[in-house]
Amino acid sequence: MLPSGVVIEEQGQHPETLQFLLEGDVQMYARAVGRTSTVELIAAPDAIALAAVVASEPVLASYVTLTKCRLLAINANAVRTRLGEDAAFGAAIARLLATQGRRRIRSLYNHKLRTGVERLASWVLVKWIEAGKVEAFRRPIKKQVLASLLGLTPESLSRCCGQLEQHGATLDGAEIKVFDPARLAILAQPDHLIDGISLSHH
Numbered sequence: 001m002l003p004s005g006v007v008i009e010e011q012g013q014h015p016e017t018l019q020f021l022l023e024g025d026v027q028m029y030a031r032a033v034g035r036t037s038t039v040e041l042i043a044a045p046d047a048i049a050l051a052a053v054v055a056s057e058p059v060l061a062s063y064v065t066l067t068k069c070r071l072l073a074i075n076a077n078a079v080r081t082r083l084g085e086d087a088a089f090g091a092a093i094a095r096l097l098a099t100q101g102r103r104r105i106r107s108l109y110n111h112k113l114r115t116g117v118e119r120l121a122s123w124v125l126v127k128w129i130e131a132g133k134v135e136a137f138r139r140p141i142k143k144q145v146l147a148s149l150l151g152l153t154p155e156s157l158s159r160c161c162g163q164l165e166q167h168g169a170t171l172d173g174a175e176i177k178v179f180d181p182a183r184l185a186i187l188a189q190p191d192h193l194i195d196g197i198s199l200s201h202h
Contacts, residue, residue, distance in 0.1 A: 001070050008063040008071070009049045015059055017073040019048040024069030027145065030061040038148035040107055041066065041141065047096055053079055054093065066141065109194045111151050117160040117167075119150045121188035122195060124169050128178045136177045 001023075002008075009015055011030060021044045028039040039061050042048070052059045053076045083090045110119055123146070131137040139146070147157040161171045167187040168180030178184060 001068055002065050004065050004067050004069075006065045006069075008065065009052075009059045011060065011062040012058050014056070015049050015053050015076055017076055018050065018053045018079045019063075020072040020074070021046045021048060022070045022072055025066040026069060027064050027066050028061045029064070029148070036148070037151065038145060040104065041145075041149060044069070046100070050093070050097060050100060054083065054097070056080065066145070103196065106194050106196050113194065114189075116150065116152050116156055117163050118188060120152075120157070120160045120164060121167060121169070121184055122190065123150060124164070124171070124176060124178065125181065125184055125188045125190065126195060127176065128169075128181065128184075133181075135179060136175055139171065139174050139176050 008019055008026065021042060023044050025044070026042040026046075026048065028042055029036055030039055042063075048063050048071070049059045049061075051057075056076070079093075083093060110122065114122065127140065128134075128137070141149070143157065144154060147154050150157065152160065164170065164184075164187075168183035169176065169178045
């Protein structure tokens with residue numbers, strides 16, 4: 001079991017093992033020209049840097065544990081050898097790669113097709129559904145991680161939080177309140193092809 005804050009893979013390195021995330025949450029992030037941005041948050045069960053292992057290429061992002069995590073490491077060469085020998089294993093890896101690829105395309109659409117406040121509204125709506133549609137629940141990640149995930153500066157996130165109040169939700173400290181989900185959905189414009197789940201019947 002790893003504590004939070006442990007870097008599992010470093011951007012630009014060749015992974016020596018394939019790490020399967022069995023428990024916990026991992027932040028995938030990239031750095032360039034002095035900037036850092038969160039690519040996505042990965043929840044168990046999933047595989048870390050799977051495409052890099054399969055292709056025997058450098059990892060395009062870094063991965064750090066956000067919570068306590070339990071991982072299973074398998075030698076990368078053994079994984080690639082098994083791919084050529086075991087059709088069922090190869091099919092399972094292909095399905096997992098497809099799932100990861102579609103998830104990241106959805107994230108790209110979210111950033112390309114929505115404004116900052118719309119991205120925040122959509123994120124809040126999804127987390128409200130995951131929390132059981134209760135009116136108030138705790139923000140599951142730190143604000144700076146949320147800002148990076150949504151492609152916002154901390155200042156822009158604060159402005160978006162201020163705008164959100166007139167659309168049915170508030171982010172006050174670590175607490176999120178959704179007091180008018182119908183109005184929030186009007187701003188978020190939920191789309192199952194982008195959000196990955198149906199938000200239309202909230």
